[in-house]
Structure formats: C-alpha cells, structure tokens
Amino acid sequence: xxxxxxHDVVIVGGGAAGLRAAIAVSEARPGISIAxxxxxxxxxxxxxxxxxxxxxxxxxxDTLEMHAYDTVKGSDFLGDQDVxxxxxxxxxxxxxxxxxxxxxxSRNDDGTVATRAFGGMTTKRTWFxxxxxxxxxxxxxxxxxxKYGDIERYDEHxxxxxxxxxxxxxxxxxxxxxxxxxxxxxxxxxxLATGGGGKVWPFTTNGNIKTGDGMALAYREGIAxxxxxxxxxxxxxxxxTGILITEATRGEGGYLLNSEGERFLTTRDYGVGTKAELGxxxxxxxxxxxxxxxxxxxxxPGKIGEYAHLDLRHLGEEKIMARIPFVRELSxxxxxxxxxxxxxxxxxxxxxxxxxxxxxxxxxxxxxGLYAAGETACVSLNGANRLGSNSLTECLVFGARAGAHAxxxxxxxxxxxxxxxxxxxxxxxxxxxxxxxxxxxxxKITKLRESMNDIMERGTGVYREQAxxxxxxxxxxxxxxxxxxxSLDDPSKVFNTEIIAALELRNMIDVAESVALAALHRKESxxxxxxxxxxxxxxxxxxxxxxxxxxxxxPRFDKKDVTLGVWEPEERKY
Amino acid sequence: xxxxxxxxVVTRFDPDKDEVPKTQSYEIPVQDDWKxxxxxxxxxxxxxxxxxxxxxxxxxxxGSCGMNVNGEPKLTCKDPISSYGDTIEVAPLANFPVVRxxxxxxxxxxxxxxxxxxxxxxxxxxAAEEGTHRQSPDELADFKSFSMCINCMLCYSACPVVSNEPxxxxxxxxxxxxxxNQDSRDEGADERNEIFxxxxxxxxxxxANECTEVCPKGVNPSGAIQQxxxxxxxxxxxxxxxxxxxxx
Numbered sequence: 001x002x003x004x005x006x007h008d009v010v011i012v013g014g015g016a017a018g019l020r021a022a023i024a025v026s027e028a029r030p031g032i033s034i035a036x037x038x039x040x041x042x043x044x045x046x047x048x049x050x051x052x053x054x055x056x057x058x059x060x061x062d063t064l065e066m067h068a069y070d071t072v073k074g075s076d077f078l079g080d081q082d083v084x085x086x087x088x089x090x091x092x093x094x095x096x097x098x099x100x101x102x103x104x105x106s107r108n109d110d111g112t113v114a115t116r117a118f119g120g121m122t123t124k125r126t127w128f129x130x131x132x133x134x135x136x137x138x139x140x141x142x143x144x145x146x147k148y149g150d151i152e153r154y155d156e157h158x159x160x161x162x163x164x165x166x167x168x169x170x171x172x173x174x175x176x177x178x179x180x181x182x183x184x185x186x187x188x189x190x191x192l193a194t195g196g197g198g199k200v201w202p203f204t205t206n207g208n209i210k211t212g213d214g215m216a217l218a219y220r221e222g223i224a225x226x227x228x229x230x231x232x233x234x235x236x237x238x239x240x241t242g243i244l245i246t247e248a249t250r251g252e253g254g255y256l257l258n259s260e261g262e263r264f265l266t267t268r269d270y271g272v273g274t275k276a277e278l279g280x281x282x283x284x285x286x287x288x289x290x291x292x293x294x295x296x297x298x299x300x301p302g303k304i305g306e307y308a309h310l311d312l313r314h315l316g317e318e319k320i321m322a323r324i325p326f327v328r329e330l331s332x333x334x335x336x337x338x339x340x341x342x343x344x345x346x347x348x349x350x351x352x353x354x355x356x357x358x359x360x361x362x363x364x365x366x367x368x369g370l371y372a373a374g375e376t377a378c379v380s381l382n383g384a385n386r387l388g389s390n391s392l393t394e395c396l397v398f399g400a401r402a403g404a405h406a407x408x409x410x411x412x413x414x415x416x417x418x419x420x421x422x423x424x425x426x427x428x429x430x431x432x433x434x435x436x437x438x439x440x441x442x443x444k445i446t447k448l449r450e451s452m453n454d455i456m457e458r459g460t461g462v463y464r465e466q467a468x469x470x471x472x473x474x475x476x477x478x479x480x481x482x483x484x485x486x487s488l489d490d491p492s493k494v495f496n497t498e499i500i501a502a503l504e505l506r507n508m509i510d511v512a513e514s515v516a517l518a519a520l521h522r523k524e525s526x527x528x529x530x531x532x533x534x535x536x537x538x539x540x541x542x543x544x545x546x547x548x549x550x551x552x553x554x555p556r557f558d559k560k561d562v563t564l565g566v567w568e569p570e571e572r573k574y
Numbered sequence: 575x576x577x578x579x580x581x582x583v584v585t586r587f588d589p590d591k592d593e594v595p596k597t598q599s600y601e602i603p604v605q606d607d608w609k610x611x612x613x614x615x616x617x618x619x620x621x622x623x624x625x626x627x628x629x630x631x632x633x634x635x636x637g638s639c640g641m642n643v644n645g646e647p648k649l650t651c652k653d654p655i656s657s658y659g660d661t662i663e664v665a666p667l668a669n670f671p672v673v674r675x676x677x678x679x680x681x682x683x684x685x686x687x688x689x690x691x692x693x694x695x696x697x698x699x700x701a702a703e704e705g706t707h708r709q710s711p712d713e714l715a716d717f718k719s720f721s722m723c724i725n726c727m728l729c730y731s732a733c734p735v736v737s738n739e740p741x742x743x744x745x746x747x748x749x750x751x752x753x754x755n756q757d758s759r760d761e762g763a764d765e766r767n768e769i770f771x772x773x774x775x776x777x778x779x780x781x782a783n784e785c786t787e788v789c790p791k792g793v794n795p796s797g798a799i800q801q802x803x804x805x806x807x808x809x810x811x812x813x814x815x816x817x818x819x820x821x822x
Contacts, residue, residue: 040628041680041684041725043636043637043724044628044631044636044637044638045636046630046631046636048631048635048636048724049635049636069622093702094702095704096702096705096706097702099706099707100699100702100706100707101693102693102699102754102757102759102760103609103692104718104721106714107709107710109708109710109711110708111707111708111713111728112706112708113706132635135724139721143692143693144693144694146687146692146693147693154681178673207630207631207636208629208630208631208632209630215675240607241632241633244633245632262749273617301751302605302607310709326635327633333634334633336607344746353737377715384699443622443679446619446620446623447622487621489622489623489624490587490624492624492674493590493592494588494590494674495626497626497627497674498616498623558620
C-alpha cells in the first residue's frame, strides 16, 4: 500500500504562484490543512531567476486604464480584457502586500517605492529590488509562508499524476525523491503552480527544473492547454548559456547595437516607433533576428549563432552598480565581459510560455477542484505576447485568487470515496517502479532530449515556416514512440535524478506536442507567433484562443472565443 | 574554445548499497569556459547517468549546487573549471549528512532557518489599502546586504563552529534573523534576540570569518553576527538602566 496523507488543499509548486496561493488559502480559513508539494525546496524555484521587476500602477502620472491598455496591446489583442482589468486593479495591492511582508523594494529618496521603465509600458510602473526581483519576491514569500503553521511542505516530491475521480481532482501521486516511494497526497482541491516549460527548447533562460510538469499533468487528465503556440523569446540572453540579461538594462537606458555599432531600433522600422529599445519583446527579438539575417550580426569565436550588442557603457559604473549590479556580475562571470567597459553580446532566447493550462478568471479548470496559476496556467492575461514585468505580478494576483476560490470550492464539496484515488496511486507506484526497472539497451534520455530540443528549435523558433512546423508535429509524434523504448541506468531508489529526468522528459514531450499543433493551426502572425508564410494578423479567422486536447492516438485541436471589452482590435504599432 | 581533458574525481555514496563513501574518477573533455557544474552535467548526460547532484538555475541565484571542490565550499555553477589543474575533486558539502553522492540533507538547516522567525513581525498588520511603508534608501541599506543570501549553505560547510556544535544556528540563519531585526518595518527584534542569546545562538560564533570568505553573494554573515552581538550587549546593558520593553 502507498503511504497516504490527507489535507484540505494540495498545492503543487513552491514558486511565487504556489506560495502566494498557500498564504491566501491559510488567510481565508485559518486552521485549514495545506500541502505544499514541490520537486525542489521552494527557494530553488525558478521565480528566483526573474530579474527586472513586477508591474503595478504606483505613480500619480499613471492609471489602471493605461496599464490595462498597454497589456491588451502587448497581447496583440488576444488577452481577455476582463482578466486584464482584474489584474491591473489587484496588482498594486499585491505588490503592497509583498512590501508589508518585507520585500526589499528599491526606494526613491523620499522613501516611497521606486519604479522603472519596461518594454511596452507607457510609463514607469515596474517595481524593483535592484535587478533581483524574483529572488527577493520568492525569498520574501517563502520566509513569510513559514509563519503560517497550516502549511505542510513536501519538499523534493515529484508529482507524477493527478488523482481524479468522478470528475473531481482530489489529490496527487508524488514520488518522494528521498525514498523513491510514491505517496498519495489527498485533498479536496489541487492547485497547480509549477511554472513553464522552457527546457523544451535548447537555448533558454530557464533553469533545469522548468519542464512543464503541471501543464502535462493537466493535459493528460483531459484539460486543454491554451494558446501554447505563443512562446516568448526574450531579446537578451548570453551566448552559449542563454542566461538572462534583464530588460531593466534597457529600462535604465541601455542600447541595442548591430555589428556596425548602429542603434538599429532607432534607424530602421521595426514597428516599435519612438519606444526604440523599450518596445515589446516579440518585436525586439524579431528586429535582432532580422539584423542578423541581414548580415549585421556579431560572431563570437566558439559560440553557435550570431549576436547583437547590448551597450550599457553610457550609463556609467555608478548607475550600473546602483540599479543593475546583478547584470554586471552575470556578464563578468558568464560572458567574460564587464558592461561598464564593453558591450554585452546577446541574442533572443526562449524565456516564457504565454500558454498553459486553460483556466477561467478564478484559476479554475474544466475539472472540479483543480486550479492553476502562474506560468503553468493560461488565464489569458498575456495573450500572444506578455509584457515584461507582468508575470511576477500575475503569479501573485492569480495565485491569491486561485487560493481563495479553492477555499470556497471545498466548503461546498462533499468529497468522495478514497478507494478509487488510492487505487490510482497504487497503479502510479507500479508504473514508476516499472520505469525504474526499464534497463538495458533502448533509447537514452540525453539523446531524446536533444532530439526534442532540436525539433522545437527548428519548428517553433522566433520565425515559423509552415513546412518546419508540420515537420515538428510529425517528429514529435515519432519521439513519443521512441520514449516508450526508454532505458534507464540507475536502479537506486534514493535520490534517483535519472528517473526524475525521465518523468520530466515525458512531460516536456507532451508540452512540445501541444505547442507544435497549436502553432501549425495558427496561419497568421500575431504577437510572438511570427509566420513568414502569413505575415499579417488575421482577426477574421484567428481572433480566438487555441486549445489542444490530449488523445491516446494524438492531440486534438479546438478553439475558444477571446473576451474583448472596451478595446476593439486595432493595428499594433508603437 | 579550446578543449582539454580533465579528471573529475567525484565522491559517490548510495546508502542502498554502500557502507561508506567512495570516489570515482571520470576523465572527460572540458571547455575552458566551463564551470565545475558543467563538467558534472557532462558526466551525468554522457558518461554516468547514475551520478546524483542538485542544480537548476546555473546563474548563481537558486543556491542548489553548493559542493566542496578540492576541499573548498563552492557554488559549482559559478566556479570556473579553468582555475583548477588536471584533476578536480568534487565532494558533498561538509558538516551535513549525505543523502546520496553530492546531495546533502537540508532538513536540519531548514529547521534553523525557521527558528530565527524570518518574517516581518509587527504589532498590527497593515491592510493593503493603507499603502506601503516609507523606507529611506539608508534604512534599506541597513539590511539589504543581509537579504542577499541564496541559502547555498557554503557557510555551514566552512564554519568551524558548525562542525563542533551541531545545534549552532549557523551563519546563514543568524544573518537572516539579523536582516529582519535591521528592517525598519519590523518590530520583532526582542523576540529574535532571545533566540540569538540562547544556546547555539550568536555567542557561539567564534568569529573565524570563514563564512564571509566563502559566501558567493557577499552577504558577510560574520559581520551580521558581530552586529547582532553588539546590539545584544547594548540591550543587555540597557536592561540595568531602563526596564526592558515587552516583546510584542
């Protein structure tokens, strides 16, 4: 028999969205029992790597309406406007709560919270703690969560399956990495907050843990993944490693230069107008790729690809150290460049998934009792392109809302029999055991992962040709077959990171499948989805969300209306 | 990039089959701009999938990949392979029980971390509608450097007191408690100082300063502990002159 523990709410993921949800649940009903299940200790969650800031209206020259409009336009009119309206209203309250909990926001001389400029935002509304905002937010949330005695952590537990019975989700099966045993962690509601899946692609800012786990868990239970074709390439990643250099570098006044030393965003028409380096990420990434294609890229010996330069020299050492010291540390450590004296080589790098588990504005999914929030979810805040600094705030706003709604839901839920859930967990324990025993010959994790990375890079890069997307769909289907032949080398039960990698790979292949299918269906260019075969936006046929459903013989495509509001779609030009 | 061969000597231990740790050598090709972590990942992906180590962000902020490299505690994703010779020894951090290979037990640390009450303590909770506190840049500077800890635990591996006195709260936890004491928004210093003055608290620190020397993020835990000692001595002296404030 598997070990069983019982709680009211089970949260999967200990980053910003999961921790915020946990605190919201505890505050909504003190004494409630919360399980916080994470495959890493919460302070290792990838929120930690976010650098530049979190958006919320703070200044007297700013309005909620302006933040909403910037977000709608940034989304290329694919964001749901009711969601965006709620988001901008809650954003200042959420960042204020973080302030009350001790987040070391950078300050103006008068002691008020400082804000900086960010891409696609009309005015300075990005709150920051130098350039380690995700790190400080995550640590503030994690440390604060410790004062809530209702939260019981399951650190280093990898969730392999959602336990769903009678149309309701009532727990998870989790592999305890320490012992190798699968446990049933039961609850009356489950919130997925596991982040995105940047590791599907080879060149990414994302850490090793970003493997789309929550997306794949929901997908395999029959929930649609929404708007998966929209993946964000951040304009400025370091050569080789893909380590993120924050957009705050441009918010603070940095320039992008080509091999001729030209500030191409001001001299050529890339649609960003006078915003120049502060245009939205999709447009800036395309501009860099076009500069490279036109022969104005920079080659770096020993590194694959070509680059542009991010020039911060004119900001001066004092400003760099006061505002973006981590950028200097990263550039020196990982690119051997001191931005005080030299430009930083950068190129577009896979950063963020706009798509995710289809949820409504409450974070609720199509399965009763199952919620999702943060990058895992697609609540349709970001549409076809996310504005920088909206995602950290999104984790708070929708983590809190999902938590609060989960509490309401369980008050009216009668629960159900445990038997079917425990049988599912038993089956899952058997499946994990069988996978561990799958040894000798066959396919290897490293090879399959490299194949997946290669397929997705060719098929779903900054620019997407119809032929390459079609090929990606075929090849991912083949890859799924090869995964069935996977062979492992490590029979140990104790902290077996090979079996974790195998389970993560399965999740990534499922996520890749949904991305490839959604991309193939969208025969237009919108936001981050740029198709040279269909170079313009086509609202007549494609002003809709994409849905991809899992099927045993292959994925199924569907669509869903966009919620418009005060703003009708118009040409997106800055 | 030029490629050379290096031998990575890794400490291996699987409690399922090993009585004691052993070492295993891997001769692998390395790029001269690699960090030590990339060598371990190369081994894991291409040579020996049974090697267990923790890592994620590979940009020196998640704190997962602390290990002892040639006997010194290092954040391996930040530790250039070019700074070593042909042979590099990688072992788990010292002063922690080993779970497997390079993976150490963190539960003891997590308990110490929580023991210092690392959250804002205030007599009255503010509502979001009341807005943010005013905090001057100088007030922020009073604690900011102590808020930079990534919990990589290198300081516990380096600390001579931790190795002799397992109950010592240790550099990172004490620095974190001090970080909240120094925050102008916090009113919990009296509560935390009681914990600080207890056995295993700040006065166990012998000021060896090893923690500050190995910290990859410039946190200066030994400086934090010395400041905390001074605050507590002043507090203690004051208690003879004026009645102590009641802790909230």
